[in-house]
Amino acid sequence: MALLVVENLSVGYQTQNGYLHAVEGVSFSLDAGKSLGFVGESGCGKTTLGMAVMRLLPSNGLIREGRILFDGEDLLTKTDEEMRQIRWQEIAMIFQAAMNALNPVHRVIDQITEAIYTHTPSHNKNEAHEQVRALFKFVGLPEDRMRDYPHQYSGGMKQRAIIAMALACKPKLIIADEPTTALDVIVQDQILEETKSLQREFGVSIIYISHDISIVADICHDIGVMYAGQLVEYGAREEVFDNPSHPYTKALLSSYPTLTGEKSQLMPIPGEAPNLINPPFGCRFSDRCTEASVSCKSNPSVWLEITPTHKVLCHQCGKHCGE
Amino acid sequence: MELKRYIGRRLVQIFVIFFVILTVLFLLFRLAPGDPVSRMVDPNLTPEDAALLIKEFGLDQPLLMQYLYYLKNFFTGHFGFSFHYGQPVVQIIWNRLPNTILLFTTSIILSALVGIFLGKIASWHKGEKTDICMTLGALVTHTIFLPWLALIMIWVFAYKLGWFPITGMITVEIWLDPQAGLWTKALDVLYHMTLPLATLFLIHFGSYLLIMRSSMLDTLKEDYILTGRAKGLSEKVIRDHHAAPNAALPVVTSVGLSLAFSINGGALTETVFTWPGIGRELVFSVSHNDYPLAQASFLLIAIVVLLSNLVVDILYAYLDPRIRY
Numbered sequence: 001m002a003l004l005v006v007e008n009l010s011v012g013y014q015t016q017n018g019y020l021h022a023v024e025g026v027s028f029s030l031d032a033g034k035s036l037g038f039v040g041e042s043g044c045g046k047t048t049l050g051m052a053v054m055r056l057l058p059s060n061g062l063i064r065e066g067r068i069l070f071d072g073e074d075l076l077t078k079t080d081e082e083m084r085q086i087r088w089q090e091i092a093m094i095f096q097a098a099m100n101a102l103n104p105v106h107r108v109i110d111q112i113t114e115a116i117y118t119h120t121p122s123h124n125k126n127e128a129h130e131q132v133r134a135l136f137k138f139v140g141l142p143e144d145r146m147r148d149y150p151h152q153y154s155g156g157m158k159q160r161a162i163i164a165m166a167l168a169c170k171p172k173l174i175i176a177d178e179p180t181t182a183l184d185v186i187v188q189d190q191i192l193e194e195t196k197s198l199q200r201e202f203g204v205s206i207i208y209i210s211h212d213i214s215i216v217a218d219i220c221h222d223i224g225v226m227y228a229g230q231l232v233e234y235g236a237r238e239e240v241f242d243n244p245s246h247p248y249t250k251a252l253l254s255s256y257p258t259l260t261g262e263k264s265q266l267m268p269i270p271g272e273a274p275n276l277i278n279p280p281f282g283c284r285f286s287d288r289c290t291e292a293s294v295s296c297k298s299n300p301s302v303w304l305e306i307t308p309t310h311k312v313l314c315h316q317c318g319k320h321c322g323e
Numbered sequence: 324m325e326l327k328r329y330i331g332r333r334l335v336q337i338f339v340i341f342f343v344i345l346t347v348l349f350l351l352f353r354l355a356p357g358d359p360v361s362r363m364v365d366p367n368l369t370p371e372d373a374a375l376l377i378k379e380f381g382l383d384q385p386l387l388m389q390y391l392y393y394l395k396n397f398f399t400g401h402f403g404f405s406f407h408y409g410q411p412v413v414q415i416i417w418n419r420l421p422n423t424i425l426l427f428t429t430s431i432i433l434s435a436l437v438g439i440f441l442g443k444i445a446s447w448h449k450g451e452k453t454d455i456c457m458t459l460g461a462l463v464t465h466t467i468f469l470p471w472l473a474l475i476m477i478w479v480f481a482y483k484l485g486w487f488p489i490t491g492m493i494t495v496e497i498w499l500d501p502q503a504g505l506w507t508k509a510l511d512v513l514y515h516m517t518l519p520l521a522t523l524f525l526i527h528f529g530s531y532l533l534i535m536r537s538s539m540l541d542t543l544k545e546d547y548i549l550t551g552r553a554k555g556l557s558e559k560v561i562r563d564h565h566a567a568p569n570a571a572l573p574v575v576t577s578v579g580l581s582l583a584f585s586i587n588g589g590a591l592t593e594t595v596f597t598w599p600g601i602g603r604e605l606v607f608s609v610s611h612n613d614y615p616l617a618q619a620s621f622l623l624i625a626i627v628v629l630l631s632n633l634v635v636d637i638l639y640a641y642l643d644p645r646i647r648y
């Protein structure tokens with residue numbers, strides 16, 4: 001059974017200029033022990049999606065419709081207290097702004113054990129400390145730094161501490177929101193390796209959010225490409241990577257150097273993402289799409305199944321693929 | 324350890340600042356127009372006693388020598404004799420100091436603690452009735468003219484209702500009664516202290532409440548608060564354990580900064596309530612041209628403020644590990 005099933009999820013924010021459609025009709029599912037990556041440019045709704053699953057949206061955020069089934073239960077019908085129990089125990093999160101994700105006035109070890117005590121009050125101090133020691137070892141942090149304060153850590157160390165913290169309650173799912181964005185390439189690589197081994201050793205499912213498709217392709221079994229609040233292409237890594245079908249995915253792939261080092265022509269995507277307060281009726285990418293036709297702008301786009309494990313939200317693809 | 328170095332550095336700074344104050348005071352009292360002898364020596368003294376004092380303070384010497392005498396006298400605790408009381412100034416000051424410290428520190432600590440607590444509650448109920456009432460209350464009490472408030476307090480609670488004594492710090496009968504235990508005496512002081520304490524508290528807690536409230540609102544937007552929520556912590560733990568300790572830091576800073584300014588109100592309050600403290604002595608000595616007493620009161624108040632600042636700094640370092648380590 002799938003661990004997480006998201007069906008037709010729409011999330012928005014109440015803003016001064018009106019209701020902003022940050023995520024529209026997103027559906028996906030994630031099996032236990034698998035990893036799913038979301039890519040897309042800044043503002044396409046990746047963080048909003050992650051926060052919605054945790055039900056941690058800011059006060060002006062609203063889940064308008066859809067279902068989020070975790071282990072078969074709809075998270076949207078849970079009470080706040082039930083949700084509190086699920087957070088970190090079942091679903092942990094690594095935030096985008098990891099540099100400030102630790103409280104400056106508490107020791108790192110206390111912030112990790114706090115999560116353990118909150119969800120397993122029966123743990124005594126020794127057990128909890130033993131557990132933190134093991135986690136530190138796993139993420140490659142020196143044990144004698146456990147009692148430090150966050151400001152005594154480097155950025156990379158903080159990020160590892162947060163990964164250790166995310167693992168503290170052995171969650172079934174970890175949502176990692178651009179965990180490596182602020183780090184240099186070498187540390188970034190190390191953290192990526194750790195993320196992979198964490199998945200192997202703990203069997204935890206991961207939702208990995210990034211704007212860098214090559215990172216996501218490196219880590220994840222499945223890839224979801226997002227554009228302007230919508231999922232536009234979704235499928236197994238190899239299929240999306242080898243056979244990108246949505247014009248936006250193609251553009252994304254060509255605008256990043258590949259991990260293997262092959263130099264391809266970097267192609268920036270001209271134009272800007274549409275306004276999410278009044279999103280266009282038709283395909284949202286049509287204004288920037290080189291393959292768009294008139295019907296793209298006048299009709300809402302529909303999902304097309306390329307293979308059972310690869311779908312795309314595009315009018316044109318149907319024609320191409322059909323050819 | 325870092326903390327020791329930090330305190331050491333602060334001590335050196337405090338010493339330097341104090342030395343500057345000492346020197347400025349000396350210049351102020353010597354260079355003011357008029358005869359320095361008439362300022363340091365009681366005009367009612369016999370000529371022999373006067374000569375002795377002039378010698379002790381080096382008042383017949385050139386200015387530089389006078390300054391050295393002044394320093395020596397300061398460090399050996401010779402401040403001369405009060406014109407009014409005819410007693411050594413040190414003795415007077417020494418008797419008044421504990422009273423001032425009692426009233427002053429109690430009011431500061433109380434107003435800071437209550438301000439922090441209420442500010443936290445207000446921020447938590449932002450925009451609701453609780454918040455609006457608290458913020459308004461804080462603004463009003465904060466802007467009230469202190470002598471007016473003190474008089475109103477006396478008029479209502481001491482004169483009209485008769486709940487509290489109008490003046491003084493003790494009931495003489497109780498303190499003369501050999502049967503009265505320490506506890507009774509302490510309660511008696513507390514009874515006398517209530518009105519001046521309430522006055523100082525009302526004047527001060529509002530600004531701490533407002534600072535804490537806005538600081539809490541900022542802190543609640545921090546990423547580590549989101550982490551706390553994601554960790555499944557209860558709202559109470561997030562508020563009290565994660566937000567409040569960080570939000571209270573600016574309040575502590577502001578306590579340190581406002582110490583020097585609250586002297587003013589302290590002196591006024593002591594005067595209105597005839598609380599036998601240094602502030603009242605200062606007001607009295609200045610208005611009665613009791614120069615030796617005025618000089619010593621100034622100095623002592625400077626010392627009290629500097630040392631309380633040190634205490635605030637140490638407290639800050641204790642609360643904020645980024646300073647401690």
Ligand SMILES: Nc1ncnc2c1ncn2[C@@H]1O[C@H](COP(=O)(O)OP(=O)(O)OP(=O)(O)O)[C@@H](O)[C@H]1O
Pocket residue numbers: 013014015020022040041042043044045046047048049058060096211276
């Ligand atoms: N609190 C908020 N109030 C109003 N609008 C918001 C809020 N948070 C995000 N948005 C809007 O929602 C949209 C999606 O934002 P989101 O943060 O999910 O993007 P993202 O894909 O995570 O971007 P990035 O890669 O920059 O992190 C954006 O248009 C953004 O302006």
Ligand SMILES: [Mg+2]
Pocket residue numbers: 046047048096177
């Ligand atoms: Mg984001």
